[in-house]
Amino acid sequence: MATAPTTPLGDPLRASEARARSAVLEEQILKDPGRFRVLTGDRPTGRLHLGHYFGTLQNRVRLQDVGVELFVIIADYQVLTDRDVADGLTGHVEELVLDHLAIGVDPERSTIFTHSAVPSLNQLLLPFLSLVSVAELNRNPTVKDEIARSRQSSVSGLMFTYPVHQAADILFCKANVVPVGQDQLPHLEITRTVARRFNDRYGDGTAVFPEPEALLSRAPLLLGTDGTKMSKSRGNAVPLAADADETARLIKGAKTDSERHVSYDPVGRPEVSSLLLLAALCQDRTPEEIAADIGSAGAAALKRTVTESVNTCLAPIRARRALYAQDRGALHRILREGNERARETADATLAEVRAAMQSHY
Numbered sequence: 001m002a003t004a005p006t007t008p009l010g011d012p013l014r015a016s017e018a019r020a021r022s023a024v025l026e027e028q029i030l031k032d033p034g035r036f037r038v039l040t041g042d043r044p045t046g047r048l049h050l051g052h053y054f055g056t057l058q059n060r061v062r063l064q065d066v067g068v069e070l071f072v073i074i075a076d077y078q079v080l081t082d083r084d085v086a087d088g089l090t091g092h093v094e095e096l097v098l099d100h101l102a103i104g105v106d107p108e109r110s111t112i113f114t115h116s117a118v119p120s121l122n123q124l125l126l127p128f129l130s131l132v133s134v135a136e137l138n139r140n141p142t143v144k145d146e147i148a149r150s151r152q153s154s155v156s157g158l159m160f161t162y163p164v165h166q167a168a169d170i171l172f173c174k175a176n177v178v179p180v181g182q183d184q185l186p187h188l189e190i191t192r193t194v195a196r197r198f199n200d201r202y203g204d205g206t207a208v209f210p211e212p213e214a215l216l217s218r219a220p221l222l223l224g225t226d227g228t229k230m231s232k233s234r235g236n237a238v239p240l241a242a243d244a245d246e247t248a249r250l251i252k253g254a255k256t257d258s259e260r261h262v263s264y265d266p267v268g269r270p271e272v273s274s275l276l277l278l279a280a281l282c283q284d285r286t287p288e289e290i291a292a293d294i295g296s297a298g299a300a301a302l303k304r305t306v307t308e309s310v311n312t313c314l315a316p317i318r319a320r321r322a323l324y325a326q327d328r329g330a331l332h333r334i335l336r337e338g339n340e341r342a343r344e345t346a347d348a349t350l351a352e353v354r355a356a357m358q359s360h361y
């Protein structure tokens with residue numbers, strides 16, 4: 001008998017619970033990395049920046065390097081959720097691949113791919129859509145927020161359903177860990193629900209899909225040069241691809257305050273504190289230590305320290321980026337190989353899904 005979906009969506013794991021769970025998960029990963037497959041990724045909508053680097057990108061390389069299998073998705077269809085045409089898409093995709101190679105994602109060990117190039121991944125969307133109700137889709141707080149901020153005059157079906165597409169992104173390779181920011185928790189909850197309902201309905205006692213868990217980033221939020229959240233679309237970010245001069249110029253223009261003595265006080269002095277945090281993340285020290293070094297030398301000295309720290313920290317990343325950027329042919333080959341590997345994985349999963357659904361003819 002067909003059962004109506006019963007698990008409520010729209011009440012995703014509260015962030016504090018997710019953080020506690022992430023800490024446990026982190027320990028398990030370090031103990032037995034071979035048991036974990038990680039999938040995470042981004043929409044190709046612009047240059048990645050230092051907020052991304054310290055928030056998630058660095059963590060991806062770390063997971064790869066402790067021996068976890070890593071899939072990096074470039075969510076090119078998802079770009080169309082809030083815009084009609086994906087102008088400059090190829091360039092954005094190339095930049096994302098470059099960013100990942102530059103930070104140390106190893107294309108021999110890890111798979112970088114675009115979901116539009118993997119038909120069998122996209123086919124999972126159809127059965128998955130049957131497992132969630134319209135009411136559940138309606139309740140997704142991240143989608144609601146995106147609709148509110150969208151520049152489009154009407155809401156497309158893709159905007160409404162993309163969290164289910166994202167479930168296909170994650171489940172096609174049976175990833176069990178998804179490193180994400182807090183805004184993605186509702187989507188991960190939908191993914192878990194889809195996995196659970198699929199297993200209940202078609203699994204015949206065995207789990208076809210794991211219920212993946214969120215791994216929340218431990219890195220605190222970096223502010224942009226204008227003192228609001230660092231973001232691709234706000235023009236306040238220091239791009240990972242910036243050269244040393246651009247970096248110096250951007251940091252020089254960053255907002256500070258009029259107090260000469262530099263101190264770490266994220267609530268009272270958010271702009272100065274975020275600059276201290278950035279230097280601290282680059283130097284692997286605490287922001288308090290950096291503040292003590294600078295003392296009463298003022299904002300100009302702080303900015304010099306931040307610029308030097310960022311440029312030193314990014315130097316090897318920039319060098320690797322320059323190497324890969326010289327050879328677009330090799331870049332495209334890496335992406336094609338990633339897409340091929342993702343296709344093989346998705347084909348195998350789709351075959352299992354079709355067998356479970358008795359549609360294997």
Ligand code: TRP
Pocket residue numbers: 039040041042043073075078166169170178180184
């Ligand atoms: N929604 C994510 C974002 O906007 C991108 C994304 C697509 C993703 N599919 C994913 C992230 C799967 C993690 C897992 O950044």
